[in-house]
Every structure is written in C-alpha cells, then in structure tokens.
Amino acid sequence: MADKLIIFDTTLRDGEQSPGASMTKDEKIRIAKQLERLRVDVIEAGFAAASPGDFESIKAIAGVIKDSTVCSLSRANDRDISRAAEALAAASRKRIHTFIATSPLHMEKKLRMSPDQVLEQAKQAVRFARQFTDDVEFSPEDGSRSEMDFLCRVIETVIAEGARTINFADTVGYGVPELYGNMIKTLRERIPNSDKAVWSVHCHNDLGMAVANSLAGVMIGGARQVECTINGLGERAGNTALEEIVMAVKTRKDYFDLELNIDTTQIVPASKLVSQITGFAVQPNKAVVGANAFAHASGIHQDGVLKARDTYEIMRAEDVGWTANKIVLGKLSGRNAFKQRLEELGLELESEAEVNAAFARFKELADRKAEIFDEDIFAVVSDEQHAQENEHFRFVSLAQHSETGERPKAKVVFSMGGQELVCEGQGNGPVDATVNAIESKAASGSELLLFSVNAITTGTQSQGEVTMRLSKAGRIVNGVGADPDIVVASAKAYLSALNKLHSKAERLNPQF
Ligand code: KIV
Ligand code: ZN
Numbered sequence: 288m289a290d291k292l293i294i295f296d297t298t299l300r301d302g303e304q305s306p307g308a309s310m311t312k313d314e315k316i317r318i319a320k321q322l323e324r325l326r327v328d329v330i331e332a333g334f335a336a337a338s339p340g341d342f343e344s345i346k347a348i349a350g351v352i353k354d355s356t357v358c359s360l361s362r363a364n365d366r367d368i369s370r371a372a373e374a375l376a377a378a379s380r381k382r383i384h385t386f387i388a389t390s391p392l393h394m395e396k397k398l399r400m401s402p403d404q405v406l407e408q409a410k411q412a413v414r415f416a417r418q419f420t421d422d423v424e425f426s427p428e429d430g431s432r433s434e435m436d437f438l439c440r441v442i443e444t445v446i447a448e449g450a451r452t453i454n455f456a457d458t459v460g461y462g463v464p465e466l467y468g469n470m471i472k473t474l475r476e477r478i479p480n481s482d483k484a485v486w487s488v489h490c491h492n493d494l495g496m497a498v499a500n501s502l503a504g505v506m507i508g509g510a511r512q513v514e515c516t517i518n519g520l521g522e523r524a525g526n527t528a529l530e531e532i533v534m535a536v537k538t539r540k541d542y543f544d545l546e547l548n549i550d551t552t553q554i555v556p557a558s559k560l561v562s563q564i565t566g567f568a569v570q571p572n573k574a575v576v577g578a579n580a581f582a583h584a585s586g587i588h589q590d591g592v593l594k595a596r597d598t599y600e601i602m603r604a605e606d607v608g609w610t611a612n613k614i615v616l617g618k619l620s621g622r623n624a625f626k627q628r629l630e631e632l633g634l635e636l637e638s639e640a641e642v643n644a645a646f647a648r649f650k651e652l653a654d655r656k657a658e659i660f661d662e663d664i665f666a667v668v669s670d671e672q673h674a675q676e677n678e679h680f681r682f683v684s685l686a687q688h689s690e691t692g693e694r695p696k697a698k699v700v701f702s703m704g705g706q707e708l709v710c711e712g713q714g715n716g717p718v719d720a721t722v723n724a725i726e727s728k729a730a731s732g733s734e735l736l737l738f739s740v741n742a743i744t745t746g747t748q749s750q751g752e753v754t755m756r757l758s759k760a761g762r763i764v765n766g767v768g769a770d771p772d773i774v775v776a777s778a779k780a781y782l783s784a785l786n787k788l789h790s791k792a793e794r795l796n797p798q799f
Contacts, residue, residue, distance in 0.1 A: 292505065292536060292545040293485065293512035295329040296322050296529060298561060299344070300360050302520035303333070307736075307756045307763040308565040311790065312344045313676060317635075318517075319348040321560050323355050324633050325553040327529075329382060331514075334360040335374040336367040342374050349378035356422065358382035363412035372419035383416040385409075386426035386456070389433040389441055402437055409441050413448040424452035426489065431457040431467055439477050446480045452512060453484045457500055460493025460524060464503035471508025487512035492524040501527045502535060506543070517561040518569055518576060530554045530575040530607070538602055555608030556633050559662070563669045566754040566765025566780075568741050575607055610661050618653035622646050625664075632661060634668045637675070645671040656750070656771050662743040663750055666769035670779075679704055679789045680729065680782040682768075685775050687717045697721040699778055703729060718777045725778065731785055733759040740773055753780040757788060764788050 299315050302308060310318070315332065322330050332348040333341040349357045357378040361367035363385050375381035387409050388398055394405055409425065416423045425445040427433055442453055455471050471488070475481040488504035490497040497519070504510040519528030533551060536543045558576035562569050571579045581604040591598035615628055625646050629636065636642050648667045653659055674681075681702045689695035697720035698711045712724030718738070737756035742749040751773035755766045764787035768779025 289544045289546045290511055292543075292547055293328045293487075294529065294533065294547065294549055295331065295358075295487065295512050295514045296325075296327040296516065297331040297489075297514050297526065298322070298516040298520055298529075299348075300331040300333050301514075301522065301526050302516035302561070302565075304522040305520055305525070305565070305567065306522075307765040308520060308567060309764070310344075310564055311676065311787075312340065312347055313672070314564045315344045316347055316351060317672070318557075318560060318564065319352055319357075320635060321553065321557045321633065322517075323352050324550065325557050326548045326550045327355055328548055329356045329358050329512075331358045331360060331384065333374075336361060336370040342370060345371075345374035346377070349375050349381065353379050356380040356382050358384050358424070360384045360386070361412075361416075363387040363408045365412075365415055368412060368416045368419070372416075375420075380422070381420050382422040382424055382452075383420055384424040384426065384454070385412045385416055386428045386454075387412070388429050388458075389427035389438060390429035391434065392432065393429045406437075406441050406444060410444045410448055413445045413450045417449040421449070421451065423450050424454055424487070425450040426454040426456045428456050429458045430455045431462045431470065432459070435470070435473060435477075438474060442474060443478045443480060446478070446484050451484055452487050453481075454487035454489050454512070454514060455504065455508075455510070457488075457490040457497075460491035460497065462490060462496065462500040463494075464496060464499045465507065467500045468503030468505075468507025471504050471510055475509055485512050486510040487514060488527075489514040490527045491521065492519060492526065495524070497525070497527040498531045498535070501532060502543075505545070517557050518567065518573070520561060520565065520567060528574070530558065534575050534602055534607065551606050552608045553633065555610075556665075559665050563665060563752075563767055566756065566767045568739055568752075568754060575602070580604075581609060615661055615664070616649070616653070616659040617657065618650070620653070620659075625649055628661075628664060629668065632664060634664070636668065636671070641671060641675060644674070652750075652771075656748055658748065660744045666743055666750055666752065669767070670769065673783060673786075676786075676790075678782075678786050680785045682775070682779045682782050683707060685721065685772075685778050687720060687774055689717045689720075695720045697724045697774070699724045701725065701728075701778070701782055717774045721774055721778050722781055725781055725785075729785055731757070731759065731788060733757040733785075733788060736763065737765075738777070740776070743769060751776045753777045755780040755784045757781075757784040759788055762788065 332345040335342045359371035361371040488501040488510045490500040515527040515529040519525040588599045683700040687697040695717045708728045710724045710728045714720035739754045741752045750769045752769045753776040766780045766784025768776045770776040
C-alpha cells in the first residue's frame, strides 16, 4: 500500500508572518474551517505565546475544528509550551510544535548559547511538552545550515524524549533540492532511533525552490509530512505552496506513489479566501490557483484542447475547484438560490441575519451588474463579514470628477465611530483625490505602501478588487475592497485598512 503524505498547513502561523498578512480571530476561524473542508491533516493555528490575540485565536480554532489536528508553535521553553497546551486544551486532536535554532550562526549570534545548552534545552522542551500530549513535533530551526554531527545528537535526543515528528527546517530558503533531500536521508540513516518519528519538510522560497526542496525531501529523504501554506503565503518570498505540492503528488502519482487526504476541489476556494482576507493577490500565472493557470491563449493550444483536453492540460480545472466563470446568479435570483450557492461554494455565514445582509448586498450588486459570477459572491460575502466586525470606519458614498486637463476631485461620505462625515479632496488621479479626501478627516498619519487593482472576473463589467497596504508605527496592514467602480473599491479598501489599524485585536507580526 502507498505511504500517506501528511499535509501540515501553516498559513495561520508562518503565512501570517508576511508583513501585512496579520489576521483577526474571526478571519483565522474562517480560514481554519476552510482548511478543514480541504481536509488538511494538521492546522498550525498560530504561536500561542506570541500575543493574547494569537492565544485566543488558537483556543477558538481548537474549539471548532473536529477533523484536523490543531497545532501551536512554541519556542523551546516551559512558558511557551504551557501557553500552547492551554490554548489547545479543547482540541479533539492537538499537537505542540517546539523549535530551537541549531545552526552555528543562530546559536552564537541570536541565541548566544553553546551547542550543549541548545541540546539540553531541546531535550527539556520535548520532555515538558510530552506532559500535555503524545503528539509533539520538534524543529531544528535553520536546520539546513546546521552541522550534521550536532543535528544527529539533537534529533536522537528529542526522539528519545518522545518527539513524534522531526521537521527539518530550511528557514532561510538556502536549500538546493538534491542537497536538502540528501541531508534528510543521511540524518535518517545515521540516527539510530530515526524510525520512531515521522520526518517532515519545511521550506522557504527565497531562491524559488521551496516546492522543489520539499519534494526532494520527500523522494530522496523519505519525509512523509510537508509543511506548506495556501498560495505559498509567508515571510519574505513565502513558504512551500500547498496547492503545488498536492497537485504535483496527485498528478504524478506514477512517480510519487503517495496517498493524500486532501479534497482538491476545495483548493481554489481556499486560495480565494486567503487572498481576500490577507489582501495578497494571487499572480495570474501562479500554478494551480492563478487566473491563467488553465487559460489557453495560443490558437494551437486552444485547438488541441478542444480536440482532446489532455493534449495541453495535465489537470482538470474543476478538480481543483475552478468553476469556469459561470454566470451563476442574476438580479432575479431569490434568497434560496443565493443561499444554496453559498453552500455549494463552502461559504459559511454565522446566522440567518448575516445571510439576509449578504443577500441585500448581492441584490444591490445585481442591480448594477447583469451577470454575477462565483467570484462576485466571494467578494459580497467577504464585504459582509468585514461589516460584521463592528467597523469603526464605514463607507457610505462617493462622487468624483475627472476630466482631461483638470485636477481630479472627490467627495466622500463615510462614518467614523458612528458619526457620518463628508469630506472633499483633490489629487493626481481620482483614487489619489479619494484617499486625500478621507485623510482630511481620518488624519491617520499612515503611509501607503501598496495600491493594487485586480479584476475579479473577466470583461470591463467586472468588479475591481483593490488592496491598500498601510503602515503606521511599525504596524503593517492590508485593506481590501471590491466594487464595479474601482474608485469606490479603492475607498472601501482604504477604509478597511484604517479599520485594521484602529482595531486593538490587531497586533504586530510575531517575530522570534
Ligand atoms: O522557518 C522556520 O524555521 C520555522 C520554524 C519555526 C519551523 O518556521
Ligand atoms: Zn518557517
């Protein structure tokens, strides 16, 4: 029988460490539920000791997730491990993931500890974590730049203490597939008790090789767990992309010969949800989940695909959850049809009142836009979920004027703390005028780091989805807004970013 490959998703922990990707508790719960629908084996829900917000999110996720194991990261010390155990107490299945750096550089410069001290701390941490659960994972941080003899000592010790998963971390994306895979192979051969643990890969994408390194760790090294994130989200250049690992292993089963638990039809919904919540747009040519991943532009390819799909397609779009830009609803669609489509798309709203509010938004959109696609429904639901979070800033209306040879002007009405404000501004373009108008009253003093516009579907009728990334006093947040009018979408995105800056639930990204 083929071995099983465990999919460990760390979107909510390592993914969240991307600047601006930090999420609220409700957003994390929504993503965790989608990860459960995707049937990932392990959800790393956060880093409990990093902040009270992280702790509460893990606790809430541990309370609602039934099928996947819920995991918390912790440094190798009693306080972090106790916090992780406390946050995970209600989980049906829980894992504590503890780590300490093992490379000479990290031990000397960052930890200022001798190798013997690091070894002792790793040992004590795993021993302590085992008091709370049998499922303990240990990671030698910066493993790929660590010395093999030292790694052998540390890993043999932590397995003897009861670590059931050994996660070989390529923390800075320094690995090269053959070398990385061979390091794991050598460790497994040299460590006498290596067969008592599942070996895992955890790669960063600094040289664009995270997926290749992970797969080499599996095929050459014999790893049977891959740590990854939706859309490859993560610090710097990101982590291993879940969708690429899953589809590589499925599509090339002839080579990998591994079983997966994943429901691949939930991949695209997961990708869209993470992108909408974090404001990190997916590049159009991204494998599996990019808008062009299944688009054939050249005549020869189109002709081939029409004659026999597998001439140019190795996967089926519907198998990963693409719904082929179908017009799904229109302005005559009723509440039941809307609710049924939400269910088909795996979009869960908390209450009937939320369904009603989302339906009202949908009707308002359908009045302005004849054809409503699944992508529009995702945006409507995302807007409604933001509105439920007691927004401090709320968009009301906008009028703007731009004409060749004249400086664009905008008049925006929005509410701040429940009070409706009218403001006017001018700028280089209508979006600039809109942001200047809002700032004339909001006076946030934040710096705009990124402004991007994406068409949600095809054609000029499409809604525009705007992301605005703001920075203030060391905090970076992303706001997202969607509307058929991209200036309105920009105003909504800007106000959504201001809401995040204003929210006390938001925090700095957990860096260690
Ligand atoms: O990249 C890394 O080293 C990590 C560890 C905590 C596993 O994320
Ligand atoms: Zn990492």
